[in-house]
Amino acid sequence: MQDRTPSGAGDMLLYLTDEQLRQGIEAMFFAYRGFTADPDRLLARRGLGRAHHRAIHFIQRSPGTTVGNLLATLGVTKQSLNRVLRRLINDELVATRTGNTDRRQRLLYLSEEGLALERALSEAQKRRMRAAYRAAGPEAVAGFRLVLDQMMDPAQRRLFRALSRGGGA
Amino acid sequence: MQDRTPSGAGDMLLYLTDEQLRQGIEAMFFAYRGFTADPDRLLARRGLGRAHHRAIHFIQRSPGTTVGNLLATLGVTKQSLNRVLRRLINDELVATRTGNTDRRQRLLYLSEEGLALERALSEAQKRRMRAAYRAAGPEAVAGFRLVLDQMMDPAQRRLFRALSRGGGA
């Protein structure tokens, strides 16, 4: 139980031992901290947080997206998102336009300043991702992506794939 | 810029494309949500949060560890950790003993109930990790671990490796 899965004593599935799984869990924890460290520093200077980063990221990803769309992507309540968006609009990082076909909708865009911030944030994050990818090599990257994909909830995986395909506005 | 790294137009490094990097970033975001979803549900029933989970996890990992040790591992302030520990001790999930050589230290242990909760939490998390690992296969897992390792800050990587080697009390 300390060292092996209960399933079998002598199997070949070393990568499925309890110890391996526990290490995977801890690796995710420490890696995610590294993953968010650089953007967090940049955001802190402006008094913004991770929630703002996420909103900015997905608006850049899908310019003209709606509030409801963003709500589904981020998986938070509208009250929570609204607080974040209000701040971003107030700081003139995000601009809104009324929907063309449906005038209830607010279509979300990044301003010039918002785009600049998004670039700074994603550059920092991509720099680290690139370094990690380069050090680990293409096959490791393929494996990394495979495992991450399997770790998502099915609903999130659909969302992720839709974004990857379309850029999905 | 939409599709390729600026570095070269015709290189073979498809996995270092801006689009690939951006997808990696989003995959991390969605996967981490999946990664924490099951424990979050269990914790919510008791009115506990992720911070309590992290403390419980690392106390289980290194029984008899000190507060200062935990502080360094978790990377939060002592005020923040203290609030979390106070709750866990009050709920009798964590017990403390005075240090043997240094009587200022509080050595941290999980109670029976704490151990039971830890098992429930890690079982849920390992179940998902195991499913992901199994679906992705051993080579993907090796790659996954390689990339995660590269994504950590150097200081965190040292911490992680010390934990992986020793169980490190």
Add this chain to the structure above:
DNA sequence: TCTTTTATGTCAGTGTTGTTGACTTTCCAA
């Protein structure tokens, strides 16, 4: 047209988790 549903916004209250700053107690070690 009238009604219902949808998209969005907003107010109030609450809770977790993090922060800084200030201060105290305990106690090891020089």
Add this chain to the structure above:
DNA sequence: TTGGAAAGTCAACAACACTGACATAAAAGA
């Protein structure tokens, strides 16, 4: 014996999530 490290605590604050209730505008359907 004194300096400093380990730990605890109080207060204040902020980010970010939640629930619940209510408001408004516009689309959609009867």
